Amino acid sequence: MADSSTVYRVIFLNKNEVFEVYARQVFQSDLFGFLEVEEFVFGERSQVLIDPSEDKLKQEFAGVKRSYIPYNAIVRIDEVEREGVPKVSEWKSDGNVAHFPGRPVPVPPGS
Helix, strand or coil, X not given: CCCCCCEEEEEEEECCEEEEEEEEEEEECCCCCEEEEEEECCCCCCCCCCCXXXXXXXHHCCCCCEEEEEHHHEEEEXXXXXXXXXXXXXXXXXXCCXXXXXXXXXXXXXX
């Protein structure tokens, strides 16, 4: 386990958006194929200026103790010196590079 001052930037895909969040705990989950992210960090900025992207993330993760993110949705994880501004941006696939398709989920027999 890392010390409490360690901060990770986790970038992952969710629907057609790219989420960039900051957290103090990131580790392999007991749930197969998932990464656990705990202790989300949101900067305490002035209440006069509100970044809509950061505000959307605060609302999305309000009351969330732990989040399970599928491995195939993870784009990148960085250990950073200090937290930055969490953000949500649109995922555009205009280029020659596409998201690698995930393995299909097997259907249990008799379903």
